[in-house]
Amino acid sequence: MARLLSRSRLPGLLLTAAVGVEWGRALVERLPSLALPALFVGGLALGGLALLVPREALGLSRRALPARALSGGALAAVLLLPAAARSFVPVPLTGLIGLGAAMVAAGEEIAFRGALYAALRSAYGPAAAVVGSTAAFTAAHALSHPPRFLLPVAGLGLLLGLWRWAFDDLLAPIVGHVVADLAL
Amino acid sequence: MVRRRGWLIGAALAYLLAAWQAPPGFYDGFSPQRPYNWVSPPPQLARGNKPPQSAIKVVSVGEAMASGVQVQTADQQASLVIPAGALQPAPGATAVTIRIDPVSAFPDPHGLAFETNVYRVRADAQLVKPMSVALTFSNQVPAPSTIYEARMGDTTWRPLPTQSAFIYQLDGSATDFGYFVGALPPQRRTASGSPLGSQLLLLVVGGLIFFVLLAGIPYLMLRRRSHRSDGS
Numbered sequence A: 001m002a003r004l005l006s007r008s009r010l011p012g013l014l015l016t017a018a019v020g021v022e023w024g025r026a027l028v029e030r031l032p033s034l035a036l037p038a039l040f041v042g043g044l045a046l047g048g049l050a051l052l053v054p055r056e057a058l059g060l061s062r063r064a065l066p067a068r069a070l071s072g073g074a075l076a077a078v079l080l081l082p083a084a085a086r087s088f089v090p091v092p093l094t095g096l097i098g099l100g101a102a103m104v105a106a107g108e109e110i111a112f113r114g115a116l117y118a119a120l121r122s123a124y125g126p127a128a129a130v131v132g133s134t135a136a137f138t139a140a141h142a143l144s145h146p147p148r149f150l151l152p153v154a155g156l157g158l159l160l161g162l163w164r165w166a167f168d169d170l171l172a173p174i175v176g177h178v179v180a181d182l183a184l
Numbered sequence B: 001m002v003r004r005r006g007w008l009i010g011a012a013l014a015y016l017l018a019a020w021q022a023p024p025g026f027y028d029g030f031s032p033q034r035p036y037n038w039v040s041p042p043p044q045l046a047r048g049n050k051p052p053q054s055a056i057k058v059v060s061v062g063e064a065m066a067s068g069v070q071v072q073t074a075d076q077q078a079s080l081v082i083p084a085g086a087l088q089p090a091p092g093a094t095a096v097t098i099r100i101d102p103v104s105a106f107p108d109p110h111g112l113a114f115e116t117n118v119y120r121v122r123a124d125a126q127l128v129k130p131m132s133v134a135l136t137f138s139n140q141v142p143a144p145s146t147i148y149e150a151r152m153g154d155t156t157w158r159p160l161p162t163q164s165a166f167i168y169q170l171d172g173s174a175t176d177f178g179y180f181v182g183a184l185p186p187q188r189r190t191a192s193g194s195p196l197g198s199q200l201l202l203l204v205v206g207g208l209i210f211f212v213l214l215a216g217i218p219y220l221m222l223r224r225r226s227h228r229s230d231g232s
Helices: A010-028 A032-052 A065-085 A095-124 A126-140 A147-167 A171-183 B002-021 B061-067 B196-231
Strands: B055-060 B069-072 B078-082 B087-089 B095-103 B118-123 B125-127 B131-136 B146-151 B162-166 B169-174 B178-184
Touching: A010 A032, A010 A095, A010 A126, A032 A095, A065 A147, A065 A171, A065 B002, A095 A126, A095 A147, A095 A171, A126 A147, A147 A171, A147 B002, B055 B061, B055 B069, B061 B069, B061 B087, B061 B095, B069 B095, B078 B095, B131 B146, B131 B178, B146 B169, B169 B178
Parallel strands: none
Antiparallel strands: B055 B095, B069 B078, B078 B131, B087 B125, B095 B118, B118 B178, B131 B169, B146 B178, B162 B169
């Protein structure tokens, strides 16, 4: 078991777990009555993957919290720009659906840009961490999105992955992703 | 740091370009779908149902030939894109009328599982090039896989080349006017006719993945801690 969690094997384990949770969630959500519980369970499961890497490697330190949170708002603005430019009328999420969606968005960031990124960087370096977490994030959406939507998903993964690399920060991607999901 | 910011700006531009190709952009699909207006709602969706809307558009022959025609019902559940030059009006006609109507009378489904309203599309011109037909569907019913068409005066439903270019929407290519519906083919239904069977396997697989992961992660953590304490 120690070998299973070794530095080179942890990325594979995290990738399988994160993509598996997302695929499982997407399949369960096809039954409308289970969609809401699937959001909560999926969000918790994704967030739980953070427990498999050291806390200090997640990019969630307390330094410059307000600035990083504000940066998350800027990231959200970039993510929402195409919809805003098209005058798309959003349906803001509220109540339990909003809470569940926020949990999944935060969970996805913790799993892909937090735990998986940290494990990949530790094992193979930052380039592999950015590319690998982006590829895994895109694959994770393959069952829930039509193929045409996977390109923007990959674009988002790359942007947030590069943010993580440039500033060693996960808070802004979490804020940006949550806000974008709640707004759209 | 300058180099890193350069990468970030490049990634932001790449995202914007990619998101522009797939309206509305990045979309995680959590939004509650706009309520679907049914002609004959499923029993569980009958409460609060509103009648679906029609569309009618009159364009000059010149405009239809030069620019094409777009028609959409006011509730955005059905729409057409007829390319330039695709309509051949009757000799001497100066305008063309195109109608989209949700209908309750249509050819027998012959085992198909209709998951949207049936829309009848008519025009007082002939279609000489393919047009695009888009139908939205509810997230409260099994997602239809294909748009089917029954031509006027024909009782056979034929599948159209269909793609899902947008969440909760099917886009098909049609070469004639007629009846259009989003449906699941007969083999996707269970013997009892319930669409739940087609979802059941997916649910089981999804549930298994959840179970294995939710049970496995705490197990791995416990083993890891145990290994650490052994080592120390």
